[in-house]
Amino acid sequence: MIEREIITKPDFFEEALNCYTSKENNYEILDNYEKFGMTQKEMQDYIQPVQEFCKQVNDQFSVAIEEFPKLKALLRLTDTELQKGSIILIFYRNLLRIEQGIGEFTREDLAFIHMLNKEEYSEALTDEKVYVKDVSELIQFLEAQSLEDAYKMRLISLYMDRLVIKDQIMKLKKIAGDIVKKSYHLVEHIVEEELVRMKEPDYLDEVLKDSIRIFMEQGKKFTLIPCISQYNALGMEGVDDSYIFHVGIYIVNLVKRKNQNKFNDAQLIADLKAISDTTRLKMLHMLSLKRMYIQEMAEELKLTPATVSHHINILLTMEYVLLTVDATKSKKVYYELNNEKLEGLSKSILNLASERSHHLNQRS
Numbered sequence: 001m002i003e004r005e006i007i008t009k010p011d012f013f014e015e016a017l018n019c020y021t022s023k024e025n026n027y028e029i030l031d032n033y034e035k036f037g038m039t040q041k042e043m044q045d046y047i048q049p050v051q052e053f054c055k056q057v058n059d060q061f062s063v064a065i066e067e068f069p070k071l072k073a074l075l076r077l078t079d080t081e082l083q084k085g086s087i088i089l090i091f092y093r094n095l096l097r098i099e100q101g102i103g104e105f106t107r108e109d110l111a112f113i114h115m116l117n118k119e120e121y122s123e124a125l126t127d128e129k130v131y132v133k134d135v136s137e138l139i140q141f142l143e144a145q146s147l148e149d150a151y152k153m154r155l156i157s158l159y160m161d162r163l164v165i166k167d168q169i170m171k172l173k174k175i176a177g178d179i180v181k182k183s184y185h186l187v188e189h190i191v192e193e194e195l196v197r198m199k200e201p202d203y204l205d206e207v208l209k210d211s212i213r214i215f216m217e218q219g220k221k222f223t224l225i226p227c228i229s230q231y232n233a234l235g236m237e238g239v240d241d242s243y244i245f246h247v248g249i250y251i252v253n254l255v256k257r258k259n260q261n262k263f264n265d266a267q268l269i270a271d272l273k274a275i276s277d278t279t280r281l282k283m284l285h286m287l288s289l290k291r292m293y294i295q296e297m298a299e300e301l302k303l304t305p306a307t308v309s310h311h312i313n314i315l316l317t318m319e320y321v322l323l324t325v326d327a328t329k330s331k332k333v334y335y336e337l338n339n340e341k342l343e344g345l346s347k348s349i350l351n352l353a354s355e356r357s358h359h360l361n362q363r364s
Contacts, residue, residue, distance in 0.1 A: 006198050007225040010191065012184075013169075014246075016176035017089050018229035019057040020065065021077055027051065029232055029254075034266035036257040047250070049187050050231045056183040057229075064175050068168045070161055080151040083310055085235075087154050090115055091162075092169055093237065105131075108162040115155075116141070135160055146304040187228050187249070194249045198224050203252075204245075268348050274318040279303070280311050284337060287321060291336035 029036075033043035065072045074088050081087055094111035105113070109132075116130045132138045138159050142152045158165060197203055204222060221242035226249050227233070235246035261267060275281050283297060292300075298308045312335060315321045320342070321335045 003221045004204065005221065005223045006195065007223065008195060010226050010228050012177040012180040013092065013173040014089060015180050015227070015229050016057055016061045017075070017086060017092075018227075019054040020061045021075055021086055022054070022229060032266065032270070035261060035270060036254060037261040038257070047231065049190060050228060050250070053183050053186045054229050056186070057180055060179045060182075061176060064172065064179065068172055070165055071168050071172060074154060074158065074165070078148060078150040078154060080148055080306055081154075083306065083313070087115075087151075087158060088165075088169070091158060091165070092173075095166060095169070106163075108166045111166075112159055112162055132159065147306065190249050191226050191228065194226055194247070194252070197252060198226070198247070268345075271318055271345050271348075274314055274320065277311070277314075279307075280315055280320075283308075283311060283315065284320060287335060287337040291324070291334045293334050297335075 027047070029047065030040065030043055033040050036043065038046065065075065071088060075086060077086060084090075091111055094114045095107065098107050098110045098114075113131060116132065130141060132141060135156065138156060142155060145152070204224070223242065223244045225244065225246050227235070227246045228249060230246065231248045231250040232254055233246075233248045234251055237244040237246075258267075275284065279301065282301060286292060286297060286300060294305050294308050294312065297303075297312070298305045301308065312321065316323060316335075318341075319338055322338050323333050323335055
């Protein structure tokens with residue numbers, strides 16, 4: 001039985017951070033309007049409320065952040081953060097999950113340590129917990145990790161200034177909340193409509209299976225949080241025995257539109273482009289033999305987990321692979337080939353041959 005909790009308002013601080021860091025990168029969907037059965041103008045009108053909301057929030061937040069130079073420096077995203085999310089946002093989320101310090105570790109220490117215990121930040125980790133007691137220990141740990149140098153420096157900087165940064169986050173959170181409230185009316189009706197859908201019994205299955213093909217074990221608690229700035233995305237966090245999903249307010253409608261138009265030329269081009277990359281094609285061959293974790297694929301391909309994650313996210317977006325949360329290790333996920341997608345692609349290509357044969361027969 002799935003236990004669900006629905007958060008009825010977006011996290012205003014996260015919205016402000018996302019508006020500030022995403023900027024114009026969040027509107028690539030405008031160039032892919034045909035995939036959703038829309039004209040360019042229809043797509044522009046569709047996402048216009050979110051665009052206006054993000055612009056207003058970004059304009060005001062860009063002024064407010066000047067009072068917090070340490071946070072501003074950490075909000076210039078590295079390549080790793082562009083894939084995995086802002087280091088400040090992850091630290092903030094961890095702070096929210098931790099009620100108090102345990103033993104010699106403060107709340108800030110635990111929030112930081114939790115970042116290092118996530119699989120995507122460490123090749124060496126399995127079930128072992130990593131505890132960092134000073135900066136030299138952290139540097140030694142990071143030397144063994146296949147992460148970009150800029151990201152390692154971010155982690156060191158965050159660790160050294162974690163007390164100051166936590167205080168600045170809490171101060172900025174209040175300011176950001178006031179900023180977002182001023183523009184919330186632009187999208188409030190869209191959020192309210194999505195909240196109604198979230199209460200429907202099959203909503204979670206619809207979001208997970210139809211959008212990015214995630215399959216979850218039963219008996220867990222699920223928390224759903226509506227997201228404005230990440231309107232066409234779905235984010236997932238594993239926290240102990242529960243999962244937190246950050247659900248874009250347009251994702252269900254966009255997935256439905258995409259599924260209704262999956263055999264058009266624009267979709268076919270996008271599908272073929274996704275597997276035209278040598279690495280991604282190799283990954284599909286590997287996953288056709290067995291389901292695999294990111295680390296396994298990285299070792300076989302002799303690539304870093306971050307690079308493999310980048311490619312797997314593209315394959316996930318195009319539905320070539322399925323993602324399943326491990327029933328025994330709830331914070332680990334494995335990937336397998338989506339045979340239905342490949343069969344659909346082959347049918348689309350065969351349709352081209354059928355159309356040509358039909359045309360030739362008509363001529364003769």
